[in-house]
Amino acid sequence: MRKVFDTIPMQGTVVIGEGEMDEAPMLYIGEELGTGSGPLVDVAVDPLEGTNIVAQGTWNALTVIAIADRTKLLHAPDMYMKKIAVGPEAVGKVDISKSTKENLEAVAKAKGKAIEDVVAIVLDRERHQPLIQEIRDAGARIKLISDGDVAAAINTAFDYTGVDILFGTGGAPEGVLAAVALKCLGEKFKDSLFRRMRKNSNAAITWELQI
């Protein structure tokens, strides 16, 4: 990926890169990419989104690249982000500040389904137990996944996946990448960076935004 980037006529800077926490030797934040001439762009990469998925030989790992005009991508640090993503019918109908039940009802109404037929996709994490309970209490269905909330967010835009809404907290860089994909598909992704850095950092930020 690094080699190919340097054949592209652009003046790119990595804004989401390979592991802020992992001290990666290339595709790190701030690294310059491209031939050095051409448009000024921000580059976000996740060469392997879903490391465990690949290790376990299951599905929904991705290699992800997003490129936008300079300053147009959120420089999301490696922290958690609260996310909600929906497909086309429910764009503009969900609100991250509303309750899980209200959002499920909104998706059901937008898609003309009973709430019992709405499928919410959620990362299978201990921190999501209250969320999972709220989804069950609302009467909707749940698809729990071990990893890979970029693919999960994108799945909400395609009927054949059977997935209607993504809820939960996952990586903030992955949130930006999913938001770009959904934006390209004309969808909406809402999030708020969560008050907790991933892995072992003590840093804490609260940051509300809408992409």
Ligand SMILES: O=P(O)(O)OC[C@H]1O[C@](O)(COP(=O)(O)O)[C@@H](O)[C@@H]1O
């Ligand atoms: O595993 P955590 O800490 O709950 O973080 C969730 C994040 O990890 C992933 O499942 C996989 O990310 P990695 O490939 O970087 O491990 C993402 O899709 C998701 O946003």
